[in-house]
Amino acid sequence: MFMPEPYQIHQRLDALADCPHWQRLTEGYRNMQLIRTFDKKAVNLQRTGQLGTYASCLGAEAIATAGGMALAREDYFVPYYRDHATQYLRGVPLYQILQYWGGDERGNAFPADTPASRDLPNCVPIATQLPQAAGIATKAKLTHEHAAVLATCGDGATSRGDFYETLNVAGVWQLPLVVMVNNNQWAISVPGQLQTASRSIAHKAEAAGIEGIRVDGNDLPALLEVLDYALDKARHGKGATLVEAISYRLSDHTTADDASRYRKASELHTAWQHEPIARLRQALVNARQWDAEQETLWQQHCRDVVDDAVKTYLEHPPQMPADMLDHLYATLPASLGRQRQTLSRQQGDPHA
Amino acid sequence: MHNAQQRPQHALPLNLVEAINRALFQAMSDDHRVVLLGEDIATNGGVFRATEGLKAHFGFRRVMDTPLAENLIAGLSVGMASQGLKPVAEIQFMGFIYAALEQLISHAARLRHRTRGRLSCPLVIRAPFGGGIHAPEHHSESTEALFAHVPGLRVVIPSSPARAYGLLRAAISCPDPVLFLEPKRLYRLQRLPVDLDDVPLPLDRCFTLRPGEDITLVSWGAMIHETLAAADHLAQAGIKAEVIDVATLNPLDRDTLVASVSKTGRAVIVHEAPFTGGFGAEIAATLASDALMQLRAPVTRVTGYDTPMPYFAMEREYMPSVERIVEAAKQQMEY
Numbered sequence: 001m002f003m004p005e006p007y008q009i010h011q012r013l014d015a016l017a018d019c020p021h022w023q024r025l026t027e028g029y030r031n032m033q034l035i036r037t038f039d040k041k042a043v044n045l046q047r048t049g050q051l052g053t054y055a056s057c058l059g060a061e062a063i064a065t066a067g068g069m070a071l072a073r074e075d076y077f078v079p080y081y082r083d084h085a086t087q088y089l090r091g092v093p094l095y096q097i098l099q100y101w102g103g104d105e106r107g108n109a110f111p112a113d114t115p116a117s118r119d120l121p122n123c124v125p126i127a128t129q130l131p132q133a134a135g136i137a138t139k140a141k142l143t144h145e146h147a148a149v150l151a152t153c154g155d156g157a158t159s160r161g162d163f164y165e166t167l168n169v170a171g172v173w174q175l176p177l178v179v180m181v182n183n184n185q186w187a188i189s190v191p192g193q194l195q196t197a198s199r200s201i202a203h204k205a206e207a208a209g210i211e212g213i214r215v216d217g218n219d220l221p222a223l224l225e226v227l228d229y230a231l232d233k234a235r236h237g238k239g240a241t242l243v244e245a246i247s248y249r250l251s252d253h254t255t256a257d258d259a260s261r262y263r264k265a266s267e268l269h270t271a272w273q274h275e276p277i278a279r280l281r282q283a284l285v286n287a288r289q290w291d292a293e294q295e296t297l298w299q300q301h302c303r304d305v306v307d308d309a310v311k312t313y314l315e316h317p318p319q320m321p322a323d324m325l326d327h328l329y330a331t332l333p334a335s336l337g338r339q340r341q342t343l344s345r346q347q348g349d350p351h352a
Numbered sequence: 353m354h355n356a357q358q359r360p361q362h363a364l365p366l367n368l369v370e371a372i373n374r375a376l377f378q379a380m381s382d383d384h385r386v387v388l389l390g391e392d393i394a395t396n397g398g399v400f401r402a403t404e405g406l407k408a409h410f411g412f413r414r415v416m417d418t419p420l421a422e423n424l425i426a427g428l429s430v431g432m433a434s435q436g437l438k439p440v441a442e443i444q445f446m447g448f449i450y451a452a453l454e455q456l457i458s459h460a461a462r463l464r465h466r467t468r469g470r471l472s473c474p475l476v477i478r479a480p481f482g483g484g485i486h487a488p489e490h491h492s493e494s495t496e497a498l499f500a501h502v503p504g505l506r507v508v509i510p511s512s513p514a515r516a517y518g519l520l521r522a523a524i525s526c527p528d529p530v531l532f533l534e535p536k537r538l539y540r541l542q543r544l545p546v547d548l549d550d551v552p553l554p555l556d557r558c559f560t561l562r563p564g565e566d567i568t569l570v571s572w573g574a575m576i577h578e579t580l581a582a583a584d585h586l587a588q589a590g591i592k593a594e595v596i597d598v599a600t601l602n603p604l605d606r607d608t609l610v611a612s613v614s615k616t617g618r619a620v621i622v623h624e625a626p627f628t629g630g631f632g633a634e635i636a637a638t639l640a641s642d643a644l645m646q647l648r649a650p651v652t653r654v655t656g657y658d659t660p661m662p663y664f665a666m667e668r669e670y671m672p673s674v675e676r677i678v679e680a681a682k683q684q685m686e687y
Contacts, residue, residue, distance in 0.1 A: 076435070109468040118435060121467055125458045131424045132459065135431020135439075142387070142413050142437075161451075165424040172419060328465045328504050330472065330527035333556050333603035 002225040010215040012222035032061040035085040037302035046255040056251035062276035066223035077119040078133035078151040090116035094309035127157035130166035137175035148234035156187025167208035170240035177240040178230040184249035189262040205242035217247030218276035365543040371513035375520035389416040390442030426452035433475040446481035447490035460529040461504035480536035486664040494625040500601040506530040507601040511576035518553030535574035558608040564594035571622040572598040582677035617648035618684045627655040649687035
């Protein structure tokens with residue numbers, strides 16, 4: 001049973017000898033590879049004008065995969081916008097993730113028969129998803145659900161009032177909430193030391209009277225242990241947890257950013273030495289849980305799955321212009337009838 | 353305030369804040385998904401006592417005192433509403449609502465839209481607004497136009513105890529987010545009969561409070577009081593004024609407004625909020641485009657001034673008066 005050491009960075013990859021969960025780790029490895037393949041493709045799609053501005057998850061694969069694997073079906077997930085792996089593991093098809101970043105809100109209409117069906121969509125305004133996650137946790141508590149809420153954000157988000165207000169209410173109301181910060185060292189161009197003078201981000205839990213845990217965000221087994229612990233605690237009514245997962249953003253902030261303006265190449269080079277996928281692969285190979293042949297086969301599989309998703313995304317018929325009004329209200333108010341007619345004419349609807 | 357043991361059954365004389373309390377009580381009795389949250393609303397019953405007795409009756413799980421953070425209150429409400437609860441949150445005064453703007457604009461108003469209907473946000477934010485009660489600084493603003501500009505967010509304003517009761521019940525039943533602004537000057541102004549068995553009143557509709565042929569007076573909230581008084585004055589001068597309570601600012605019931613002004617040919621719009629960019633401008637533009645050929649005089653607006661709501665020593669000078677409305681109407685008649 002994992003017991004967190006207060007504010008010590010929890011690591012597990014270097015001490016896996018007694019790991020009883022090899023199958024879970026190889027499954028996690030496969031997911032991380034798949035999402036990295038997807039991520040590369042998404043960046044390429046943006047570069048060739050087939051996707052909008054896209055937030056890469058390069059370097060966040062372990063964090064988001066651990067989130068997706070640790071969550072139970074009846075739990076809730078409240079993402080920021082670098083959680084493609086979690087969304088995929090919750091049941092959002094890859095083509096819908098592309099659809100979202102392709103500027104089409106149909107990408108947020110997650111399939112009804114998946115754990116993602118109640119999850120919130122990506123949240124672009126920083127940290128605003130956190131009080132909402134507290135609201136969902138309040139609902140879960142009021143209705144006596146055996147469920148936890150996992151919300152994610154970046155290190156920049158921890159400067160916002162929303163972050164503090166959320167931790168504060170989670171402490172007062174003993175909410176079944178886990179807030180996981182992907183501390184990837186950068187909020188676009190602003191580094192961590194300009195974001196906070198706190199000893200660590202996890203220490204910010206102290207003021208709210210909840211538990212704060214630090215974990216190596218490039219270490220899948222460590223992340224799984226921490227999240228299993230925190231989510232289980234939440235489901236059993238034992239309160240909220242702040243998890244600081246320390247990683248490094250190996251990508252630009254988004255495809256609209258150029259990190260070479262503010263980040264040293266040498267720093268990026270060093271960060272690549274600790275990236276989550278190679279580290280996990282090495283540990284699995286050392287333990288004879290993975291080999292070169294499996295690697296080749298799996299990489300081919302990833303390419304096939306991603307190519308398939310891209311095809312589905314690109315072949316999807318466009319939306320109707322009137323959709324923008326039709327989904328705004330449960331029932332379109334009479335006063336918007338005229339605007340809807342104008343939009344319908346734009347789509348050449350003969351019935352308009 | 354209400355007798356919790358006794359289910360209301362008849363028309364009762366209630367003031368506006370009592371009507372709010374009754375509507376909350378009824379909605380919570382009818383639907384277990386309705387929960388209340390806000391500052392000082394549980395044990396204290398709200399600073400205006402709108403939620404008095406509700407915690408005692410429904411328990412602290414459904415009537416929640418939150419930590420003091422308006423942004424949090426709105427965010428909690430969005431989260432709850434996204435998962436099927438029907439939160440009714442109180443923001444203690446409209447002057448403190450701005451911290452909640454991001455949650456309302458970026459999330460509540462567009463959650464259904466951006467998930468293509470997978471999730472929705474049936475929340476109500478209640479906030480007392482407007483001046484005239486000699487309140488502290490930042491306690492008397494009327495910034496409804498800021499919110500009426502947000503697609504997907506309904507802005508509903510009652511002007512009598514009966515409409516407070518009927519419209520709040522409708523707002524809570526509404527499957528989409530509603531900002532429910534309560535004219536606090538009317539909270540305890542007078543007790544009028546409220547039929548508690550009535551079906552909820554319709555949203556998105558104006559109410560014609562007084563029929564007339566000569567001129568249309570358009571207003572909402574507390575200013576309805578001055579506007580009706582102005583119509584009485586005009587009647588003494590032989591001018592028959594039609595008085596329309598807009599009630600739902602957005603979506604706006606343009607048809608009722610255009611029909612009335614098509615009949616009278618004249619319109620005076622009255623609001624407490626500042627002139628420039630006030631919601632009266634939207635109504636004036638609607639009349640100018642949709643009733644131009646029927647207009648016999650330019651549309652006039654009688655409003656607050658383009659200044660911050662003055663601290664209470666000068667609020668009388670700021671607020672539109674019966675005299676200003678009457679004068680504007682008479683000028684229209686002589687145009």
